[in-house]
Amino acid sequence: MAGIEGSMAHLSDSLFTTAIAIYSVAMVGFVAEYSFGRRGRIAATVPTAPAPVRELVGAGGPPLEGFASAPAGADADVAVADDSPPATGSGGRRDMADRIGWWSFAITIVGLLFHIASIAVRAIAVDAVPWSNMYEFASVAGLVGVIAFVALLWRVPQIRHLGGFILLPVILLMFLAGTVLYSKAQPLVPALQSYWLAIHVTLVSIAEGALMTSAVLTVLFLVRTHYETVTKTPGRPLGRLATFGEKLPAAATLDKVAYRVVAFSFPLYTVAIICGAIWAEAAWGRYWGWDPKETWAFIVWVIYAAYLHARATAGWKGRTAAWVNLAGFGAIMFNFLVVNIVISGLHSYAGLS
């Protein structure tokens, strides 16, 4: 079918491509910060809580927000006190990395603006919410992933140097969207003309974009946990994986941030499923029909519920819960790629032919 031709759709595509390019530059910057910065710590850019009173902070407390700046082998708990400004004496390389990190962040924001513009222009071109096919959905989910990361930086600034890990999957997703999954701007078929759909897909893409961030943090958590285990065993050499974990934030921090993102996304995902059911009731005559897409939405929901439970269950906390989180994200990807492309259902909105 002929799509909506014209300058609007073209403009949207160019903005999209530009956003990918800008993100790629930012990613290289973040990777540089990660690689050359001693710790990647950036306490200097965002001041911590006002006038912290720390006279009697218990050294035995869990290193919740702490950042393990201690040399390999030291107990991670020491990190608690590490809220001081970055050591100035550690040389120019450190400052350089910090500056690169800051610039990468700024570049990410520019990419974000292009990305938002691309989606907005597309919305004008199709005169509807622009996430009704896989290309548009992937673009929005990627956008939310970046926004989730930027929002997290607000609260947990010490994860800035992990930007590359967030941008990498976003760039891959967008690349996939712009090539394999691409479809031209088209108006909606009648069944998709519903504001419930608009809410449904908006919430799903927000939730899934955020869950992608959570999955990335969870992978880093697993790497860091491995590092912390290795360094606790005297004499055990650091493997390649463990070396990688050296510059990551404390495992407890990563675990917590990953959890917080799920705690934010899970209710959204729940509301999204409910909106989807309301829409299905109006469009297809039943609120639930175990269509493959619905079935996988259910599977994803159940896995993340299991994740929340696992985090509250002795013996399942930590590593096991992390794998449950990744299983949930695996199910999201399965639902997005395999179900859309391979298994057809009523939801075959993919726009591929």
Add this chain to the structure above:
Amino acid sequence: MSASGRLPGVLSPGWRVVRRGWRTLTSMRTALILLFLLAVAAVPGSILPQRPLNSDKTTSYIASHGAWGRLLDHLGMFDVFGSAWFAAIYLLLFVSLIGCLIPRIRLHARASVRKPLPAPRNLDRLPESATFEAGDDPQHYATSARATLGRRWRVVQREEPDGVLTLSAEKGYSRETGNLIFHIALLVSLVLIAVGRLYSYQGSRIVIQGADQGFCNTVSAYDSWRPGRFAAEGKVSPAPFCIDQLSSFTATYTSSGEPTQFAADVLFRPTLDAPAVSKRITVNHPLRLEGDRVYLIGHGFAPQITVHMPDGTTRTDTTAFLPQVASTLLSEGAFKEASVPGAKQDIGISGFFAPTPADTGDGVITSVSPQVNHPILGIFVYQGDLNYNGLPQNVYSLDTSKMSQLGAANLEIGQTAKFAHGVSVTFDGWVPFASIQVSHDPTQGYLLWSALAMVLGLLCSLGIRRRRVWLRITPSREGGQPSHTVVAVGGLARSDSGNFRTEFEALLTRLRRAATPNKPLVGAGRE
């Protein structure tokens, strides 16, 4: 818990096993495993064809996979969500949920009225703690600290020897309340879904535009009828309404051929003796009646023909053809014109309807668009015995086992094709038809409310933070004189959402600010 403590040692071994089984079933670990099982069990339902969704595909899948297909069928893999093992997981989870909720509700009710716990001896052993000095006397500072904490904290003041005061403060009880509401609403939702399925029904039928094609809501009126168990047993009487007529059906397309709207204008009576009302049904906007909803779920074309029969009579017929290709609405169907039984003078016509025809090059006609533009009706004409033997026949295909072909033709509107034995067929035109579905589910409205309660509970459960803070306010003496007050603060996050450290520090700042700066108390308080 309380029951187990009552009769220690008197329990019979059998009872003990039951009790242990119940404890295991209602543990969080079991819930986790059951959740996993539920997720895994749903997977084949999305990968293998499912009979309730697509029975033709299921049958052909089984046929083409031999013993493997039959084994899967035996295991219920082609109706996963109706299978016994899926129901078993669902039921176990249900029971587990009830079993874990009852004690939690009891505990939470008790905790809601209990006073916050006394301060531990060493506040500096807590995850967060700090000490500062205040210029007020203990009672005075305790009062301002309580005011600082405000109403969101539940605070209890206790006295220790030597004039030491402690404050125990807790907040975030509604986290557990929300969590319980979530799980209870989940339970209620499961019940509503199950009850809804038992009492529900779905019927669908094709209604051709024009007079005398309507129907009333009775089982026999439907081309397909999918009842829930109780509806199948006749325990649900379908609401008495009638869709009397499809007055018109309109499909709107963009200039590039994308559909933008489908609309069916119907005349209906909400009850048998009510006057007929007209109403437009569109794709996302069903007709909502008391208890039942009427949907437009599809549409197609019904070609109209005139047939000269071998027996000399003339028939006109309008029959719905089933769309075969959704994007182009290339449709297939059959006309069946019965004559005197046994005379071998029945005429059967199987054919296709191409709304916008195109020649694929080798004389085969296909359709390139769902919009109607010089349509072609392709026909294969047979004479003989239609083989009506009392069994219901598929109206869209022809049983040609006792018929012989007279010929074939592609007709445009107005064209006539002539065959042997005086038979001729004229393509007169076409009218649209709408596929109408009637759905009944008595619980879905309640289910929506229950689902909203789940969301509300979830928001409280995941958003509210459970916190405990203690203050120990100790008067300090210098040289026997009360000089100042030492305030030790310790805090504990009972749930790890949020950043407790930052929260604690913010609270600490406020608590410090509530204190008068530490000037010697001499003369201020007691003489």
